[in-house]
Amino acid sequence: MPYELQLLKALKNAGWKVKIREKERLEDPHVTIFKKSQKWRLGLRDKQFLDPGHNWNQIHKLVREAIEDENNWEQLINEWNSMYPHNPVNGGDDE
Amino acid sequence: MSKTIRRKKTSIRSSSGKKPSVNRVVFVAIQSSRKKREAVHGLVVCRNYKSLLKEAEQTNENDLWISPSSENTEQIAEVLTAIQVKGHKNTQRFGGLVQFEPPKPITRVTLSSLFDQVIGGTLQFKFLPLDQLIEVLSSPMDQRQDLFIGGAVNKDLGTLSLVRGNRQWITVPLSIFLPAGVIKPNFNKFSLDDYGHTLCFGNYESAGDVVLWEFDKEYRKRVKAKERNQATGIGASIRRLRIQRRLTQSDFPGVSRKTISRIENGEQKKIQTSTLNKISKILGVAPEELDSY
Numbered sequence: 001m002p003y004e005l006q007l008l009k010a011l012k013n014a015g016w017k018v019k020i021r022e023k024e025r026l027e028d029p030h031v032t033i034f035k036k037s038q039k040w041r042l043g044l045r046d047k048q049f050l051d052p053g054h055n056w057n058q059i060h061k062l063v064r065e066a067i068e069d070e071n072n073w074e075q076l077i078n079e080w081n082s083m084y085p086h087n088p089v090n091g092g093d094d095e
Numbered sequence: 096m097s098k099t100i101r102r103k104k105t106s107i108r109s110s111s112g113k114k115p116s117v118n119r120v121v122f123v124a125i126q127s128s129r130k131k132r133e134a135v136h137g138l139v140v141c142r143n144y145k146s147l148l149k150e151a152e153q154t155n156e157n158d159l160w161i162s163p164s165s166e167n168t169e170q171i172a173e174v175l176t177a178i179q180v181k182g183h184k185n186t187q188r189f190g191g192l193v194q195f196e197p198p199k200p201i202t203r204v205t206l207s208s209l210f211d212q213v214i215g216g217t218l219q220f221k222f223l224p225l226d227q228l229i230e231v232l233s234s235p236m237d238q239r240q241d242l243f244i245g246g247a248v249n250k251d252l253g254t255l256s257l258v259r260g261n262r263q264w265i266t267v268p269l270s271i272f273l274p275a276g277v278i279k280p281n282f283n284k285f286s287l288d289d290y291g292h293t294l295c296f297g298n299y300e301s302a303g304d305v306v307l308w309e310f311d312k313e314y315r316k317r318v319k320a321k322e323r324n325q326a327t328g329i330g331a332s333i334r335r336l337r338i339q340r341r342l343t344q345s346d347f348p349g350v351s352r353k354t355i356s357r358i359e360n361g362e363q364k365k366i367q368t369s370t371l372n373k374i375s376k377i378l379g380v381a382p383e384e385l386d387s388y
Contacts, residue, residue, distance in 0.1 A: 001278065002300040021293065022275035023301035025308055032302070037231055037242060037290035052322050083275050 003079035005031075007066055016063050020079050029080045029089045031067070033059060042067065044077055044089045118157035118190075120232045121150050123167045138233050144170065151175055156211060158190040159232060159262070163225060165196040168216075172202050175209045191262055193232075193244070195222060214258055220247045223287045231260045231291050241314065242291030243303050248282045257306065260291060267310050272301055329366070329386040334359040336378045336388050349373045 005018035015036035024030070029044040040059065041050040047068075049055060056064055066072055081088045121139045125147060141147040151174040154160075162168040175189050191212040198206060198216055206213050215222060222228055222245040231242050239260025246257035248269065256266045272280040272294075281297030294301045307314040323331065333355075337344070344355040350373050357363040358374075368382075375382040 001298045017289065019289075019293075019300075021300040021302055022278050022280075023272060023299075023305055025302060025305050032292075034289050034292065036227075037234060037238060037292075039289075039292050052324075085276075 003076070003083070005066060005072060005076065008062060011060060011062055011066075014060075016060060018063065018067060020076065020083060022083060024084075029077075029084065029087060031076050031080070033063065033067070035060075044080055118155065120159050120161065120229070121154065122161045122163075122229060123147060123171055124163060125167055125170060138229060147171070147174055151178055154189050156188050156190050160190065160192045160210075161229070161232070162192065162194045163196075165194075165198050168192075168194050168196070168198045168206070169202060172198070172205050172209065176205060179209065193222070193228070195225070212262055214262070215245055217247065219249075220245060221286050223291055227288075227290045234260070236261060239291075241304065241307060243287055243294065243306075244291055245287065246285065246294075248285045250282055255285070255294075257294075265306065265310060267306050271306075271309065272296060272299070275299065328361060330359045330361045330363075332386045332388040333374060333378070336380065336385070340378060342377070347374055347377050 002019050002021040007016055007018065015034070017034040019032050019034070021032070024032070028050060030041045030050055031044060033040040033042060038058075040054045042048075043050055067076070077089045081090075119139050121141065123141045125141060125143055139150055141150055147170060151171075154175075160171060162171055171192070179185055179187055188211050189209050191214065192206060192210045193214045194206075194216040196216070197218060203213075203216070206216075214220075223231065223243075228244055231239050231244055234242075240263075242260045243257045244260055246255055248255050250269070253269050254266050255269055255272075256264060258264055269280075269282055274280070278299050280299040280301075284295070284297040286295045287293065288295055288300075292303050294303055294306070304314075308318070323334065337346075337355075337359075344352040344359075347355055350370055354363065354370065355374075358366060358370075371382050371385070375385055378385070380388070
């Protein structure tokens with residue numbers, strides 16, 4: 001099952017989702033934020049958006065709060081690491 | 096039953112040699128028990144036979160028809176065939192058809208003669224949930240071209256064939272969907288979600304852009320170009336300015352092409368003041384303003 005962060009019902013009804021799926025474009029470990037047909041990828045190593053032009057101003061405040069909640073953030077990292085043990089969040093890269 | 100017909104011409108340019116740009120999306124929902132659909136930009140809804148006739152008379156090869164049921168498909172085929180035959184437009188084609196349910200076998204032939212492209216219509220073919228599909232197909236081309244609206248698994252051939260929001264096809268091997276820990280893809284339970292961003296195989300989900308990244312060279316080029324255009328830092332600024340001035344990397348006397356390339360790609364972190372001065376002189380900006388572009 002993909003890991004999906006629990007959000008308030010009102011946010012879900014508005015089309016917001018936060019997920020880590022079983023097959024992602026790997027590069028930097030990340031979580032994907034959805035609002036209907038839009039998506040943002042947020043790096044789990046540095047909390048920076050992976051794609052140019054994306055920023056927190058585009059994300060609902062309550063979605064951001066849920067993601068940045070300490071327990072939730074740790075859970076997101078743990079979920080990524082369990083799904084992608086060969087590319088863990090704290091593993092760094094080969095540079 | 097009140098009619099909900101909104102028609103707005105949505106002119107969307109398409110790249111040459113590809114599928115024609117979609118002019119309208121016509122959703123046929125006659126006798127549908129679904130709640131009245133909210134008006135969506137670019138979407139025409141036919142809730143009765145009269146409105147279907149009206150839209151059919153105005154349709155052309157750029158429209159995309161959506162039929163949620165086999166009954167609606169039969170009605171579309173009947174109306175458009177009448178236009179072809181009685182209207183003496185025997186060679187006219189009517190764009191694309193998205194059909195959620197299989198039509199009668201004999202109707203398949205008729206549909207092939209009516210439409211440039213018929214998508215779906217088999218039990219194996221899966222679409223996005225209808226609300227998501229309509230939203231994707233009604234969105235601008237630059238958004239929907241990278242979203243998947245439907246597809247089918249062929250286990251005999253070991254492939255997944257997908258249709259994008261711009262109605263282009265892409266076929267990929269099932270072998271790319273590797274197990275993630277104990278979670279394995281169930282290819283008997285294929286579906287799509289997240290407005291075309293996610294491919295689902297039972298409990299296993301894959302990002303749609305993984306498929307695009309690995310198998311569509313044009314997609315990779317577009318993504319890379321966008322990243323370069325929006326990259327920050329002095330190297331990216333120099334590159335943007337150079338291109339704007341219509342210069343090549345070799346047009347900087349006293350600075351090698353290789354050095355310009357390394358600076359633009361961010362591979363050279365420390366740039367000598369003399370080099371920066373030479374570059375800024377050619378670009379016609381003050382050195383201290385270079386990274387503001």
